[in-house]
Amino acid sequence: MARSPVDLERRAEIGRERRAKTRAKIIAAAFELFGHENGLFSRVEDIADRAGVTRPTFYNHFKGMEELREALSDELTHDFLAAVTQTVSQMADPRQRAASAIRYYLRRAREDRPWAWSILNMSANGVIMGSETYRQAEQTVIEGMEAGMLPIPSSAIGRDIILGSTLAAIGTLLRDDPPSEYCETVAGYILLGLGVPFDDARRLASVPLPPLPGKP
Template sequence: MAMKVNLVRRAEIGVERRRRTRAGMLRAGFHLIGQEHGRFQRIEDICAEASVSRGTFYNYFSGLEDFYGALSFELSSDFEVAVEKQMQRLTTVSARTGAAIRYHLHAARQNPHWGWAMLHTSIDKEIFGPEAAKRVKTTIQEGIDSGEFHVANAEAGKSLLLGASLGATLDILYRRARKDYPEDVAFSILTGLGVTKSRAGAIVRSALPELEPIMDADESSPVNFWSEEV
């Protein structure tokens, strides 16, 4: 029985060691990528920052694309859950859309390291990544079906929303925008989608509840929006 207990404990230690190693590489990647010029990093750069070998890197990730995908998930998962929790209280597609835009743009202002890392890890075949594009396209279609949005199709609406949000995020990160810029952008996107000016104005002027952290970043996740350390 004692031998079985020791083997179980040894396995637990191994799992924890692997978790810590993987988390350390992701934190190192966040440190490098969460900067203005952090887009183009090499595997060697990440390994040096995390003090691991190239072989260790490949024990956890198949390459840079896989690493960026994992980091993007860690950066966005808890934040997206927190946003979704607040948006469940809103009854219209246009109100949820306006809130989502404002939350993301204010987040880039609040934590620029997170904002830069989100940009650098997400821009590929789709702005902000395929999962975000899929969610936005679904939302636009819901707005069209409900009669709230008046655009040619969901694809066009998706491009309008994500393209404007990308430009606005860059304006914020480069400090070209005033404090209420997220509201200006949300208003412009909503009216571009066909929402009336009076309705769009009411949406962007409504109170935006503070997001509640989902996890303790230090214990549960290698990188997290609510941790500004980089």
């Protein structure tokens, strides 16, 4: 007896749900492993074991570690970046947008160590801070250059100054105990490296930050 279209659709839906749950388990396991100091050395076998799946099942969902890191990066940064972008977009000065975004990321790193370790470990073998953050950082630099506020030769140089310095600062926050004003100091000196005058850089890096959407 032939199955009805409804039965076939339901079976397909169950299959999609099961696949999505397995993928989510793998990503969650990767976060648990990458969220520690030695997470950089995690292997496919380690992640599959933590997720309770086999290696073939892992490869049914991801081609390899690079694709998994990109998926994890999206999980870790997409919503946070969206909240940061929504908030800083209300600031007219692109230099302030850059400084504020840096401070939001560093403050998050100070407060959420597993998140910070994951960002640091993923960036070691992939796109720094994830592809979305990478693109947004360069876009902010482009806007600053077009406004005549960032006297640097290329947006790529500005992007690398922002992301490289921010990533190094995240490492410091994880391994040391810098003073409370560290996030603001780093943001100010990154602006200085982008060609912003010292007094302007210090002022822009110390403007009070509004809360992010959904945060008290």
